[in-house]
Amino acid sequence: MEKRGAFTSWWLPIAFALPQFLLILLFFYWPAAAVIKWAFTLEPPFGGNAEFVGWQNFAQVFADPLYWNSVIVSLIFSLSAALFAILIGLVLALAVDRELPGSGFFRFIYILPFAIAGPAAGMAFRFILSPERGLMALVNQSYPDFWNPGKYGSHALILVIVIFIWKWAGYTFIFLLAGLQSVPRSLMEAAAIDGSSPLRRALDIQVPLLAPTLFFLLVTMMTEAFVGSDTFGIVRHTTDGGPNHGTEVMVYRIVDEAFHGLNYSGASAQSLVLIGLIMIFTFIQFRFVEKQVHYK
Template identity: 80%
Template sequence: MEKRSVFKSTWLPIVFALPQLTLILLFFYWPVAAVMNWAFTLEPPFGGAAEFVGLDNFREVFHDPFYWNSVLVSIIFAVCGALSAIFIGLVLALAVDRQLPGSGFFRFLYILPFAVAGPAGGIAFRFILSPERGLAAILNSIEPDLWNPAKYGSHALAFVIMIFIWKWAGYTFIFLLAGLQSVPRALIEAAAMDGSGPIRRAIDIQVPLLAPTLFFLLVTMMTEGFVGSDTFGMVHATTAGGPNRATEVMVYRIVDEAFHGLNYSGASAQSIVLIGLIMVFTFIQFRFIERRVHYK
């Protein structure tokens, strides 16, 4: 029979929970309350009394064409980055799950990029794929400006998406490999005896049984693509939102508005809109995609 801990004193559990409650209050509820307040007021950047302006901050945000550009860039970044990272992680997990010689080494190798901070990975890729001296210089020697993220916005957006995939494919690999190891080996062996090859076994047996894991990773990666600290760090370390705002994702624009433009009210309004956008995408995923997920 399971035993439960019972505190005879009423204040003792409160004392134990007080440090955690204090951290939640200081780093979650207090900032949320401040953002909600700033979104509906005109907050002076250097102190002073705030003026209530109602929905004016949101009107200013919605009438800014550069803001809608950041929304489009964020959607492209989150969707392409998330789906590509999940697909690559799935392919790597399927390859390692076959227990080929050296698979243990490759497990460590595939997980390793996830341990690298996003800004550090961005700086490394700036040198690796530099159009002047990096590997891409070979392409540019064949045809000038075949690869130039500093000049072309499409190249820059593909560049930061590439870094995101490199960073987070290892994260998806961990979960998908764990999911593959829970698939009954009897099913795989029976399919092999029936003449199914590795690709057919993966499509018909392994991937359908990974549906809950794939759905979890889809929600997680989409959220990371929109509001992740690595997303801001990668963009800040590589392109700084350029060229011509081609990589100005929403989270980077919010930080830039708040700390460089000192527009706290506008940044707060954009934060609320970003949270609403994430809620919409999450609702769509749970409403239409989770229906196809079978947990048993």
């Protein structure tokens, strides 16, 4: 009979668990409780007694047209960035799944952008795609203002979406390549013997078997695009929310309201709304999208 280890004193397991418990308390529960409290009070920016105002902070947030602009921008950003990052990662994974000469080198290259910090990637692309001196400067010489993210909000939004996709496509590539390697080779060989082309084999065999991985990545990438640190870092160091609030995503607006505008109560209310939106989208994905996913 197998013997199980047990602590001889009651305080020893508590002592082992106490550091982790304190970390969770200090960096999760305490800030979460403070955000909920501030969302229903009028918090003075420089300290003092807070005044309970109920739902007034939420009413002010919902009455602000710039807030609704940030919601629309976040939806466009998260949907576009998540879908294209997954699509590009899938194409790259399918390309290197076949054991061809040099495939190992390309696997390393495709993963490398994910190791770069979001703010660093934003600063690099800010110069690479600069309308005055970057790659698009040649195009602007023939077609003035064809690309000008400093002037047009739509161009700036495309810029931050491209940076996010460039960084996170490597993340999706890792999971999709692992999923492709779990597909039985006998299925692929049988399809090849029947005369099926590589594209046909990918669409009929590999992609359907990747449904659980694709669903996981969809939930993960949309959440990351909404509240991820890279989203804030890219926007902050590339466009700073402009021009004309064209790239002011929700997470950037929350940080800007709290630390620049010193509107802690309004930022807390926006944080709770953002959490609610993420919960709604996650519920929709699990309620409707997961029905199309087969795990066996």
